[in-house]
Every structure is written in C-alpha cells, then in structure tokens.
Amino acid sequence: MSNIAIFASGSGSNAQAIVEYFKEKELYKVKLILSNKPNAFVIERAKMLNVPAIIFDKNRFYQTSEIEQILENEKIDLIVLAGFLWLVPENILRIYNKRIINIHPALLPKYGGQGMYGMRVHQAVIDNHETETGITIHYVNEIYDKGEIIFQAKCKVEPSDTAEKIAEKVHALEYTYFPKIIESVISNLNR
Secondary structure: OEEEEEEOOOOOHHHHHHHHHHHOOOOEEEEEEEEOOOOOHHHHHHHHOOOOEEEOOHHHHHHOOHHHHHHHHOOEEEEEEOOOOOOOOHHHHHHOOOOEEEEEOOOOOOOOOOOOOHHHHHHHHHHOOOOEEEEEEEEOOOOOOOOOEEEEEEEEOOOOOOHHHHHHHHHHHHHHHHHHHHHHHHHHHOO
C-alpha cells in the first residue's frame, strides 16, 4: 500500500477528485489532507470523504519538524499539492525529493511563480491573447513552479472566453488527468 498526503489551501475540488479516484484502488490510499487555512472548504470535504485533516500554521510548517514527523509517522510515500500556496520547506523537500508533485492551471513556464494562481492565471491568459492554455503537473522544488515538468494537457482559448470559462476548461483537465498522473508517479516510485 502506497500512501498519499494532499496539501490544499482552498475549496479542495481537486483533492476530492483525487480521493474519489483512489478509493477504488487497492494499492494506493489518500491518508491525510493538510491545510494551512482553517476555514478552507477542503477541511469540510475531508470530513465528508472520511479522510483525516490536519490544519497547521506558518510556525508549525517552517519552524518545527512537526509536519515532517506527521508525514513520516503516516508512512507517506507521495505528497500532492492541490491548490497549496506556500513553498514547501527545505527539510520536507530533502526527505521527499522527487516525491512531491503540484498542479498549475497554465502551461508552464508561462504564468507561473509566486502570486500566480487561480483566476489570476486565467485573467493573464486572456490579457495576453493566448490561443491555448491548460495544466502543468510538475515536481516541486524550492522555487514556485520551477520543478521538472511531468505532464501537460492543453485546451483552446476562444476569443469570447472569460476567465471563468477558462477556469471551467482547466478544471475539467485537472479532474481528468491529475489523479491518473499521480497514480503513474507513485507506481514508478515502487519499481
């Protein structure tokens, strides 16, 4: 059994899609959902999905080894960032080298970096008159959105698209591909 931990800061729709996908899998389990936002809807989703949720603050994440210890105690094999907006601290990056992945709602290297998330990304795509956008799944390192790219999927941007319409298209790609790529990455860890 390989164990997955999901870090999320927002509504948790990707986290839910991942948990539901892996409920049907015998070899993999989402063991924990961790969030830095006590009021994030992902906490409610975790309860509905019967997945333990842990809430932490900056001090616990950056100044202690508490989160690292939780991950080790739960025998976490892969960390998945699904709308998590903080950089991962060096101690966790070192232990989970090539075992932390993130999803970004654009085709990196475009529209990445600190502060580029959610509707900000989609609006930038419109403002720059892009004809396509999509998702990027990548390994996490010490710089926002600069880790090695694992997978990208594209969708067309129509001239009439709004940021909200692009968000719908990108979410559809995320829900379709993110769980499958997670499964691929974690199965390769076990080889």
